[in-house]
Structures are given as structure tokens and as C-alpha cells.
Amino acid sequence: MNRGFSRTTGGKPLSSLNIRRQRAERRFRRIGLFGVGLALASVLFLLGTIFSSGYSAFWRLHFAVDIDFDPVLMNVSSDPSLEELRDVNYLSLFRKNLERSYPEVKDRSERRKLAQMFSESVPDVLESLVISNPSLVGSKQRIWVLSSSSAEMIYKGAAPRDIEEKRRVLTDQQLTWLDQWHGENLTRTRFNFRFFTSGPSRSPELAGLGGAIVGSALTLLVTLLISFPMGVAAAIYLEEYAPKNRVSEIIEVNINNLAAVPSIIFGLLGLAVLLNVFGLPRGTPLVGGIVLSLMTLPTIIIASRAALKAVPPSIRDGALAMGASPMQTIFHHVLPLAMPGILTGSIIGLAQALGETAPLLMIGMFAFVADTPSGILDQASSLPVQIYLWAESSERGYVELTAAAIMIILVFLVFMNLLAVFLRKKFERRW
Amino acid sequence: MIEISPPSKKSEKNFTTRLESVDEFDRVETVGEMFVDRPKVSCLGVSVHYGDKQALFNINLDLGRNEVLALIGPSGCGKTTFLRCINRMNDTIEGCRVDGEIKIEGAEINHSDADVVSLRSKVGMVFQKPNPFPKSIFDNIAYGPRIHGLSGPKNELDDIVEAALKRAGLWEEVSDRLHTPATGLSGGQQQRLCIARAIAVNPEVILMDEPCSALDPIATARIEELIDDLREKFTIAIVTHSMHQAARVSQRTAYFHMGHLVEVGVTDQMFTNPRQRLTEDYITGRFG
Numbered sequence: 001m002n003r004g005f006s007r008t009t010g011g012k013p014l015s016s017l018n019i020r021r022q023r024a025e026r027r028f029r030r031i032g033l034f035g036v037g038l039a040l041a042s043v044l045f046l047l048g049t050i051f052s053s054g055y056s057a058f059w060r061l062h063f064a065v066d067i068d069f070d071p072v073l074m075n076v077s078s079d080p081s082l083e084e085l086r087d088v089n090y091l092s093l094f095r096k097n098l099e100r101s102y103p104e105v106k107d108r109s110e111r112r113k114l115a116q117m118f119s120e121s122v123p124d125v126l127e128s129l130v131i132s133n134p135s136l137v138g139s140k141q142r143i144w145v146l147s148s149s150s151a152e153m154i155y156k157g158a159a160p161r162d163i164e165e166k167r168r169v170l171t172d173q174q175l176t177w178l179d180q181w182h183g184e185n186l187t188r189t190r191f192n193f194r195f196f197t198s199g200p201s202r203s204p205e206l207a208g209l210g211g212a213i214v215g216s217a218l219t220l221l222v223t224l225l226i227s228f229p230m231g232v233a234a235a236i237y238l239e240e241y242a243p244k245n246r247v248s249e250i251i252e253v254n255i256n257n258l259a260a261v262p263s264i265i266f267g268l269l270g271l272a273v274l275l276n277v278f279g280l281p282r283g284t285p286l287v288g289g290i291v292l293s294l295m296t297l298p299t300i301i302i303a304s305r306a307a308l309k310a311v312p313p314s315i316r317d318g319a320l321a322m323g324a325s326p327m328q329t330i331f332h333h334v335l336p337l338a339m340p341g342i343l344t345g346s347i348i349g350l351a352q353a354l355g356e357t358a359p360l361l362m363i364g365m366f367a368f369v370a371d372t373p374s375g376i377l378d379q380a381s382s383l384p385v386q387i388y389l390w391a392e393s394s395e396r397g398y399v400e401l402t403a404a405a406i407m408i409i410l411v412f413l414v415f416m417n418l419l420a421v422f423l424r425k426k427f428e429r430r431w
Numbered sequence: 432m433i434e435i436s437p438p439s440k441k442s443e444k445n446f447t448t449r450l451e452s453v454d455e456f457d458r459v460e461t462v463g464e465m466f467v468d469r470p471k472v473s474c475l476g477v478s479v480h481y482g483d484k485q486a487l488f489n490i491n492l493d494l495g496r497n498e499v500l501a502l503i504g505p506s507g508c509g510k511t512t513f514l515r516c517i518n519r520m521n522d523t524i525e526g527c528r529v530d531g532e533i534k535i536e537g538a539e540i541n542h543s544d545a546d547v548v549s550l551r552s553k554v555g556m557v558f559q560k561p562n563p564f565p566k567s568i569f570d571n572i573a574y575g576p577r578i579h580g581l582s583g584p585k586n587e588l589d590d591i592v593e594a595a596l597k598r599a600g601l602w603e604e605v606s607d608r609l610h611t612p613a614t615g616l617s618g619g620q621q622q623r624l625c626i627a628r629a630i631a632v633n634p635e636v637i638l639m640d641e642p643c644s645a646l647d648p649i650a651t652a653r654i655e656e657l658i659d660d661l662r663e664k665f666t667i668a669i670v671t672h673s674m675h676q677a678a679r680v681s682q683r684t685a686y687f688h689m690g691h692l693v694e695v696g697v698t699d700q701m702f703t704n705p706r707q708r709l710t711e712d713y714i715t716g717r718f719g
Contacts, residue, residue: 244525314562320523321558322575322628323551332574333564 054403056156057195060205061147063118064186067097068140069130080137085130090123113174119146119205144188149204149397151178159396169396199370200386204397209405211372215285215380216354222289222376223296223353228346231300239308240330259298266295267362275363283364286376291359296349303345307338340424347420351413357384383409462706463695467495471666472517472636477531479512479521486512490692492685494636499658499667501681501698508687510670514638518554519547552579555629559641561621563613568605571613571624572596575632591631599627600657619650626657637661639669643676655680674714678702686710
């Protein structure tokens with residue numbers, strides 16, 4: 001590794017000073033390389049752990065059950081009306097079908113254990129099947145239904161299997177059923193669409209990120225709409241109009257300080273001012289967005305000012321000398337040239353906001369919101385808060401969900417950063 | 432205040448003491464023909480301060496119609512500052528204060544009520560470094576007419592752009608690529624584009640701040656020819672560090688020294704027979 005240097009010059013040995021200098025050079029380079037390697041290794045380790053524990057959440061275990069939609073079992077007439085069908089106790093329909101399929105299970109608690117192999121959502125699935133297709137009544141169907149989270153954990157190998165029964169998530173009997181069904185091809189795994197569409201749930205196998213994604217998107221939209229125009233306007237004023245005096249210096253220093261304020265402080269501010277003084281609705285994307293825009297503003301202002309400063313003064317002079325007003329100069333010439341930098345800064349600011357948890361917890365965006373929010377005034381969850389809540393949950397099924405949600409948020413972050421790079425490349429102009 | 436009188440042999444005789452240095456003078460009496468009949472631009476008692484520092488001291492100087500006035504002098508002597516007074520570009524510099532009277536066609540422009548935008552549409556400027564906007568050639572020229580509302584329909588704008596490029600002698604080189612980026616032109620072409628941009632709004636005065644200092648001799652020669660052509664229609668003030676350029680393109684020359692206007696004269700006379708010692712030193716290359 002003697003690039004640029006050679007050990008000897010013209011056959012003569014180098015002086016000791018030279019050798020020492022070269023050694024120092026090599027040592028320094030190695031230290032730098034080591035630092036880069038360490039950082040890369042940690043990132044890879046982090047990603048590896050998350051991926052290995054999270055990828056399994058993207059598929060779900062299903063069991064096949066034979067359901068006899070017997071009008072007698074359902075306690076309805078042979079040609080039932082929709083109303084009758086809505087009143088059916090589908091849980092008991094399911095249980096009775098299980099009794100028919102597994103007549104050998106006699107004991108009450110054994111029967112319960114058998115039903116617990118399946119997801120709690122099975123009665124709902126049966127109901128929606130029958131309601132959408134009443135002609136099913138009177139027929140026998142093989143239906144694929146979600147397994148319970150415990151069965152799935154064992155099946156995926158995420159929960160230990162070879163330990164004593166008391167500490168295992170499934171009983172010995174349940175384990176036998178699982179193996180038996182697997183042997184009889186009564187199990188299958190399918191992609192977990194529900195993860196992207198449904199909201200949180202008490203049952204891990206039913207929980208999804210849909211509500212959190214929409215909540216985060218709405219929150220970010222509010223943040224973007226508030227912080228981008230305000231940040232760019234503030235940057236333009238400070239950079240192009242403000243006189244350079246003590247007041248503008250104080251403002252500048254304080255903006256830089258704001259960028260370093262811990263985010264939970266902004267959350268407290270939102271709680272105290274937005275919720276308590278202005279009485280805005282708790283835990284909504286509106287409040288979350290306002291708080292996050294306060295946090296994002298300094299980043300956008302600083303990035304925008306740097307971008308505006310980088311526009312050569314000769315362009316400004318040229319435009320002003322053509323008789324353009326200061327505003328025309330800014331909007332026709334300076335701003336378009338600064339746009340790539342401004343967009344990059346703004347997107348990075350928004351990406352920070354996307355991952356921010358503490359301020360959202362302060363303003364109450366941690367409630368268990370089962371519905372997907374339909375507007376900025378609905379109670380909502382958000383991605384980082386959902387991750388936090390899942391990480392807190394004790395059930396084993398949430399571990400993979402947490403990791404999978406982290407993967408989703410990372411995908412969003414990577415996507416936003418790629419967008420920043422793309423916009424910069426697209427709008428970059430030489431002068 | 433200098434007595435306003437046309438220079439004559441009689442008044443010339445009064446300048447017996449030759450100005451050797453301005454260091455010890457608070458006020459320097461300008462020597463020579465700084466005033467003309469029916470001036471396009473007339474400046475009386477113009478002083479400029481940058482903060483506490485005074486950059487120009489009591490300048491009296493006229494720009495005549497259809498004349499090229501060269502402003503020469505060592506770096507930092509205030510030539511550019513003076514030039515930027517005429518289209519009030521000094522307004523953009525924080526802490527800069529311009530005092531005195533500056534009139535264009537008799538109308539006072541150095542006044543907070545005077546409209547800077549319409550002033551700058553009458554007084555175009557070409558800068559030291561070519562500064563085309565990072566847009567197409569067409570948009571560069573069309574920018575001025577657009578913001579000043581000089582163009583109506585699209586084909587009218589086409590005509591304005593073509594006329595301006597032809598006047599600047601650039602039409603033949605760029606007519607087939609009007610919609611390509613102006614930054615792709617060579618330095619000399621860019622500078623002529625900037626001149627075309629300035630004349631597209633049909634100004635009365637064009638200020639040029641060392642327009643050739645970044646160009647090679649061939650491009651410089653083209654610009655100098657262009658300046659000579661433009662004189663027919665416009666009044667031109669040009670700052671230059673090249674004595675040869677001043678001699679080639681200008682009718683009158685003004686010599687600045689440390690913020691003072693030392694001497695103004697008909698260019699030929701000034702270069703052959705300077706009346707001030709400072710001017711002579713500078714012209715002959717003993718100083719500056």
C-alpha cells in the first residue's frame with residue numbers, strides 16, 4: 001500500500017523521517033478504514049437482526065377446517081333471510097363443527113384447547129362468508145382459516161418446542177394436532193395482506209400496520225403542509241431580506257438551537273399549548289403534524305438557507321440589473337436554483353419526523369385505535385408509536401410484528417431518501 | 432463644488448499645480464472635461480459610503496449621448512462603485528449610502544421615491560463575469576421583455592429576441608439552438624448574450640463592468656466591435672483595466688484614484704497628454 005510513495009528514491013534508502021511519515025500515513029488510513037468497517041458492520045448486524053426476526057411476520061399460517069353449514073346447527077330455516085343469518089351464533093357453529101370433525105375429543109377443556117388452535121377471528125370469517133353467499137347454507141365446505149398466534153409461533157419455530165409442557169405455548173395435545181394437520185396437508189402459509197391493511201388487535205395474528213401507516217401519512221402530510229412553506233418562507237426572509245443586525249443574529253442562533261432541542265420538549269409544548277390552551281382534539285394527526293412541524297422547521301430553515309446562500313450572487317445581480325424586483329429575482333432565479341437543496345433538506349427533515357415517537361406519545365397518539373383514521377381530526381396511531389406499543393407487548397407473536405414494522409418504517413425512510421436524491425439529480429442545474 | 436463651465440484653454444492654464452497624490456487631500460478638484468452639453472446622465476457631488484468607509488468623494492461626471500465613456504484607474508479606486516450608482520445596484524449592498532444628485536434625462540434617480548425597476552429597464556448592465564441565467568438562450572433574452580411587459584404575443588417576443596441577438600452579433604451562432612441552455616455557450620458568447628439580454632429591453636444607457644476581463648483576445652475584439660456599433664443607439668459607460676481597450680472604444684476617459692475623480696478628458700488627448708501627474712503615472716504604467 002505505497003500509493004504515491006515509494007520506499008526508495010533513486011536507489012537511496014529513505015531517511016528515517018520519511019519512513020516514519022509513511023508509517024503514520026498508513027496507520028491513519030487503517031484507522032479510518034477500521035472506523036468505516038465498524039460502522040458498516042453495526043448497520044449490517046442491526047439490519048440482519050431485524051430482518052431475521054421480522055420476515056416471518058409477512059406470512060401467516062392457515063388451517064383447513066371442514067364446516068357444515070347445517071341449518072339445524074345454525075338454528076335457522078332452510079332458506080334463511082339475511083337478518084336470520086346475522087343473528088346466528090357463529091362461534092357455536094364453529095365449535096359444533098369441530099366436535100363433529102374430532103369426535104375423539106370428549107373432554108371440555110380439551111375441546112377448548114382444540115378451538116384455541118384457531119384464530120379468534122374464525123366466527124367472523126364464517127359470518128362474512130355466509131352473509132356474502134347465503135347459498136352456502138346447507139352445504140359442506142373446507143375453509144382455510146387463520147391459526148392462532150401460539151400455534152403459528154411453534155410452526156414457524158419462533159417459540160421453542162422441545163421444552164416442558166408448562167412453559168411451552170402449546171400443550172402436548174395441541175402439538176400433536178399441529179403435527180397431524182401438517183402431515184395431512186391441512187396447513188398452508190399465505191402472504192400476510194392483513195399486516196398492511198388492518199389496525200392493531202389484541203391477537204397478534206390479526207394485528208396490522210394499516211391504521212398506523214395511514215396515521216403516519218396524514219401526520220406527515222400536515223407536517224409537510226405547515227413546515228415546508230413556513231420554513232422556506234422564513235429562510236428566504238432571513239437570507240434575502242433581513243438586515244444583518246443583532247436581532248437577526250439572535251434569531252439565527254435560536255433557530256440553530258431549536259434544531260437541537262429534544263423532541264419530547266416539543267411534545268410537552270404541544271400538550272400544554274395545542275391540547276390544553278387551544279383545545280385541539282387529542283391524539284389526532286392534526287396535533288401530531290403541528291408538533292412535528294415545529295420540530296422539522298429548524299431543519300428545513302437551516303437547509304434552505306444553505307441552499308439559498310449557495311446560489312451565486314452573480315445570478316441575483318443579473319436579475320436585479322435587468323429590472324427584476326427582489327421578489328421576482330427570488331422566485332424566477334434564486335429559488336429554482338436553490339430548490340434541489342431545499343427539497344433535500346425538507347425530505348430529510350420529514351424523514352426525521354416520520355421516526356419521531358416521543359412527541360406523539362405526549363400528545364396522546366398512543367391510544368389503541370382499531371379503525372383506520374379517515375381524516376386529520378380522527379384519533380390515529382403512527383408507525384413509530386405502533387412499534388413502541390408492540391415492543392411493549394408481552395405476547396410472543398408481537399416480536400415478529402415489531403421487527404416487521406421496523407422493516408416497513410425503514411423502507412419508508414429509504415424511499416424518502418431516494419426521493420431526495422432523485423429530486424436533487426432531476427432539478428440540479430449548472431451555472 | 433466645481434464651477435460648471437465648458438473646458439477651455441483659459442481654464443486649463445489655471446491648473447498649474449499638478450496633482451501628485453490624493454492622500455493628503457480631502458477634496459480633489461477634478462481636472463478636464465467632465466461635463467458635456469445635453470448630458471444623458473449627469474452626476475453632481477456623488478459620494479458613496481460603505482458603512483463608515485467612504486468609497487467615492489464628490490464625483491461630478493456626465494455621460495454624453497451616444498458616447499462611450501471609459502472609466503479607468505487602479506483596483507479599488509471606485510470605478511465600479513460609480514458605475515453601480517447609475518442603476519442603483521449599490522442599493523443591494525448592505526450599509527452602502529449614495530449621496531449626491533444623479534439625473535437621467537434631467538430626472539433625479541438617486542432618491543428613495545424613484546422607481547428602481549423602471550430605472551433599471553432604462554439602464555442596462557453587463558458584469559465582469561458573464562452571468563447568463565441557467566435557462567435557455569431564448570429565455571435569457573426574453574426575460575427582460577417579459578417582466579417589463581414589453582412583449583405581447585409570442586411571435587413579437589421572437590422578434591425581440593432575434594433583434595437583440597442580431598444587435599449583439601450572436602444570432603448567426605445561436606439561431607439554431609435558441610432553446611438550449613445558455614450555460615453551454617463559450618465565455619465570449621455568454622458575454623455577448625448578456626449584452627443582448629441588456630439591450631433586449633431597449634435601454635438608454637448600458638453600463639459595462641470590465642466586460643472583457645474574463646475573455647480571450649479574440650472574444651474581446653468582438654465585444655469591442657460590438658461596443659462601437661452599440662454607440663449609435665446607446666450611451667455606454669465601461670470600466671476597464673486595459674488602457675488599450677479604453678483607447679480603442681471610448682470617446683472620453685475618466686481616471687479615478689482612491690475614490691476621487693482625478694481627470695476626465697477626450698480619450699486621445701488624455702492618453703497622449705495627461706494633465707495630472709497621477710493620470711500620467713497610471714497611463715504610462717509607472718503606477719497601478
